[in-house]
Amino acid sequence: MAIIPEQKSETAFVTPQQKKQKQLLYALIFYVILIAAVFYFGFFSKSEPAENSLVENPSAPEEAAGSLSTDALVQALNSEAGISFSFLQDKKFQDLKISSKLPLTVGEKGRVNPFEPF
Secondary structure (H helix, E strand, O other), rough: OOOOOOOOOOOOOHHHHHHHHHHHHHHHHHHHHHHHHHHHHHHHOOOOOOOOOOOOOOOOHHHHHHHHHHHHHHHHHHHOOOOOHHHOOOHHHHHOOOOOOOOOOOOOOOOOOOOOOO
16 A cells, blocks of 8 residues: 555644644634623623612602702711711811812923933
């Protein structure tokens, strides 16, 4: 039995480059599927909105939140989040005023040549 070079045998030899290309193809397919899943579950899936006990009417959250008094809102956040908002009731905090006339002075910034030695 002679081996003829023109005939291909049933067993194929895979070169390292072909093996690497096959691995890259599998990785590309995996990442495409992963990105498609992220887009589907992140953007296109319809999920129920989170239930918020502070907002009674989910279609108009600004109106509902505005109808609650500040004390009721602070108490609700206190009980749900476990955060203390007692500083809001402090006299020093309540005496703060919002001023549009802040003393802004623009000073000299940096040096002309920052690479010049001192």
